[in-house]
Amino acid sequence: MIFVSPFFYLATQISILNPFQNIQGETAWRAPSNIALVKYWGKYGQQLPRNASISFTLKNAFTETAVKYYSKTKADNNIDIQFFFEGKANPKFAEKIHKFLESIVPHFPFLPYLTLEISSQNSFPHSTGIASSASSMAALALCLTTIEEQINGDMLARSFLEKASMIARLGSGSACRSVYPYLAVWGQHDAIQDSSNEYAVPFYEQVHPIFKSFKDAILIVSSDEKSVSSRAGHALMEGNPFADSRYLQAKTHLTTITDCLKHGDLEKFGEIVENEALTLHALMMCSTPSYMLMLPNTLKIIDLIKTFRTEKAVPLYYTLDAGPNVHLLYPVGNAVEVETFIQQALLPYCEQQKVIFDEVGKGPIRLK
Ligand code: PMV
Numbered sequence: 001m002i003f004v005s006p007f008f009y010l011a012t013q014i015s016i017l018n019p020f021q022n023i024q025g026e027t028a029w030r031a032p033s034n035i036a037l038v039k040y041w042g043k044y045g046q047q048l049p050r051n052a053s054i055s056f057t058l059k060n061a062f063t064e065t066a067v068k069y070y071s072k073t074k075a076d077n078n079i080d081i082q083f084f085f086e087g088k089a090n091p092k093f094a095e096k097i098h099k100f101l102e103s104i105v106p107h108f109p110f111l112p113y114l115t116l117e118i119s120s121q122n123s124f125p126h127s128t129g130i131a132s133s134a135s136s137m138a139a140l141a142l143c144l145t146t147i148e149e150q151i152n153g154d155m156l157a158r159s160f161l162e163k164a165s166m167i168a169r170l171g172s173g174s175a176c177r178s179v180y181p182y183l184a185v186w187g188q189h190d191a192i193q194d195s196s197n198e199y200a201v202p203f204y205e206q207v208h209p210i211f212k213s214f215k216d217a218i219l220i221v222s223s224d225e226k227s228v229s230s231r232a233g234h235a236l237m238e239g240n241p242f243a244d245s246r247y248l249q250a251k252t253h254l255t256t257i258t259d260c261l262k263h264g265d266l267e268k269f270g271e272i273v274e275n276e277a278l279t280l281h282a283l284m285m286c287s288t289p290s291y292m293l294m295l296p297n298t299l300k301i302i303d304l305i306k307t308f309r310t311e312k313a314v315p316l317y318y319t320l321d322a323g324p325n326v327h328l329l330y331p332v333g334n335a336v337e338v339e340t341f342i343q344q345a346l347l348p349y350c351e352q353q354k355v356i357f358d359e360v361g362k363g364p365i366r367l368k
Contacts, residue, residue: 018075020113020151027146028066028368031138032058032361033130034178035216035319035327037273038253039280040186042237042246047173048197050237051250052187054257055177056329058216059361061124063132065139066368068117069147077112079105084119086126093120097140100171107167108144110151118143124356130218131230131321137171138164138178142364165199173234176200181363182212183261191255208264212360213332217342220354221297221324228284228291233322236287246283250276266331270317273329277320284322295324297349302326304349308341316341332359 034055042050072080079101083094097118105111120139124130145164161179169176169186177184182204185192194201204212228236237243253272260269284291298320305318305328316330316338330338339357347353 018071018113020110021071023110023114023151024068024070025147025150026066026068026368027143027150027366028064029139029142029146029364029366030062030064031135031142031178031364033061033063033132033135034058034174034184035321035329036174036177037269037276037319038250038257039276040173041234041280041283041322042240042243043173043234047169049173049187050243051247052185052189052192052195052254053174053177053250054183054185054203054254055174056211056214056216056360057178057180057182057184057363058358060358061122061130061135061218061356063120063122063135063139064367065118065120065136065143067140067143067147069114072113072115075113079111080115082115082117084117086121087119100137100140104144104167104170107163107170108148110148114147130220130325130356131323133172133230134175134178137175138168138364141165141168141171141175142179142366146366161202162199169199173230179364180204182360183207185254185258189251189254191258203258203261207261210264210266210331210333211261211269214360215328215330215332215335215338216358216360217328217330217339218356218358219301219326219328219342219346219350220352220356221295221301221326221349222351223354226323227293228322230322233284233287233291236289237283240283240287242283242286246279249279266315270315270329273317273319277318280322281320293323294320298324298326300349301346304345308345312337312341314338 034057036053036055038054040049040053079098083097085093101111122132141164165176165179177186177200180202184200185195185203186200188197189195257272309316314334319327
């Protein structure tokens with residue numbers, strides 16, 4: 001009788017069961033942040049939006065993520081990662097990414113069979129109050145989709161970005177819009193062909209050129225951490241008495257703004273963008289519990305923008321994320337006068353005179 005060691009038996013079973021042996025490789029992507037023009041605020045199910053949203057993809061605020069991967073020597077069901085942020089091990093971020101990767105195993109069945117070494121860095125300083133979840137989740141999703149492509153062979157370019165967008169969405173809703181150049185729409189909407197709640201779609205082909213080179217100067221009013229996470233903010237929409245009318249309003253705004261974007265209607269564009277920013281904050285103010293996310297200097301800046309626009313007849317508009325910082329949106333042709341105005345009139349209202357000059361960008365770049 002032949003005696004088979006249980007360890008030998010287990011090892012052969014594992015190698016039989018491990019379809020991802022002898023795999024190794026690496027990839028790296030740069031993905032930008034984005035700024036919503038019609039906001040996503042309110043979600044259901046697995047990170048699905050209550051209304052469709054549209055955003056400008058930015059250029060200078062980005063995350064670069066590199067992933068090295070190789071088959072585990074011993075396969076098990078666990079996700080195995082090492083995570084470095086700006087060159088240093090970062091256990092807090094590592095735990096978040098670990099959880100995220102666990103949640104997407106149904107979409108990437110190879111994940112439990114590989115060890116991943118992930119390193120990530122942002123172009124913008126850590127404590128500026130700029131949310132990095134959109135750019136970081138988009139960069140990671142693009143890396144994972146590339147790994148899938150490297151393991152399984154080429155996929156169609158279109159379905160690659162759709163899959164990356166869908167995965168980014170599961171990490172952070174708005175991140176799904178960051179995988180496309182110029183502008184992207186996320187959420188099912190009758191006016192947008194092929195739009196979906198599952199992933200974003202590009203929206204730039206029919207867009208007037210003036211919007212493809214738009215500027216976004218981000219005025220940092222405060223770099224403090226947000227008093228309410230966006231997860232909690234979205235959840236508050238469930239009990240908000242204005243939720244249903246908000247979703248209807250967003251629907252109408254998206255129809256109108258896509259029309260403005262096509263025809264180069266700056267004035268109407270600005271009206272909607274500013275209304276969206278104030279509506280987002282109004283929704284937070286009338287939630288239970290309520291949150292006031294603007295600071296006195298946010299209001300001062302908004303007031304100065306309105307006066308400047310009226311007096312100088314310059315198409316300068318503002319928008320806000322769920323925080324106190326102000327995004328100034330303007331055509332590149334007005335950059336000199338707007339940037340002089342920022343330096344002369346608005347800097348005193350910014351924390352340590354901090355401004356990040358950004359603009360509409362061409363989307364993610366594959367680095368490796
Ligand atoms: O992607 P989240 O869950 O961080 O939510 C982002 C929400 C807003 O930035 C306020 C609006 C948007 O559409 O980006």
